[in-house]
Amino acid sequence: xYSFYAGKQELFDGVxxxxxxxxxxxxxxxxxxxxxxxxxLHDANLAHPExxxxxxxxxxxxxxxxxxxxxxxxxxxxxxxxxxAQEHGVxxxxxxxxxxxxxxxxxxxxxxxxxxxxxxxxxxxxxxxxIKDAVARITAPSV
Numbered sequence: 001x002y003s004f005y006a007g008k009q010e011l012f013d014g015v016x017x018x019x020x021x022x023x024x025x026x027x028x029x030x031x032x033x034x035x036x037x038x039x040x041l042h043d044a045n046l047a048h049p050e051x052x053x054x055x056x057x058x059x060x061x062x063x064x065x066x067x068x069x070x071x072x073x074x075x076x077x078x079x080x081x082x083x084x085a086q087e088h089g090v091x092x093x094x095x096x097x098x099x100x101x102x103x104x105x106x107x108x109x110x111x112x113x114x115x116x117x118x119x120x121x122x123x124x125x126x127x128x129x130x131i132k133d134a135v136a137r138i139t140a141p142s143v
Contacts, residue, residue, distance in 0.1 A: 013068065016058050019051055020070045029078050031085035034100075034139050035132040038108035042131050045112045046124060052112045075101065091139045100139055107134050 005011040027044050029037045045052050083097040091100060111127045122130070 012058065012061070015054070016068060017070045019054060020068070020074060023051070024074050029081060031078075031081035032090050034082075034091065034104050035135040038104050038135040039128050039132045041105075041108040042111065042128055045109060049112070052109075089141050092141055094142060095138075103138055104135055107131055107138075 005014060023044065027037070027040050079097040079101050082091060082100050085091045086093050086097060086100075095103070108131055110131070111122075
């Protein structure tokens, strides 16, 4: 391990960066179709709960220091794509691109952040549809 990483902290960071890279690659964001993106992100969370646990653990361990360059750049790219979609009238302009992104990510991840007894009240297919509907309503362009 020490041939590749100076210690546990660097290994922890390396795993985090790999998870971010894999998630961005496997669940790409299309700003023109945010409800579908949110649903796919939800699906990925269900398929890989260990990733969700690791990311939560990482944030708890690192606190404010958890903001890595890989995440920062990914969020900037997503916000730019949302801003472009807003300029083209595809998404609401009532909120800033960063606000839209924060809401979409929060909604997409909301079921994995709940206690298990809460999530069992709503079947997975209904969770997915709820996420799509909520994101569609929040991001719909003004008429």
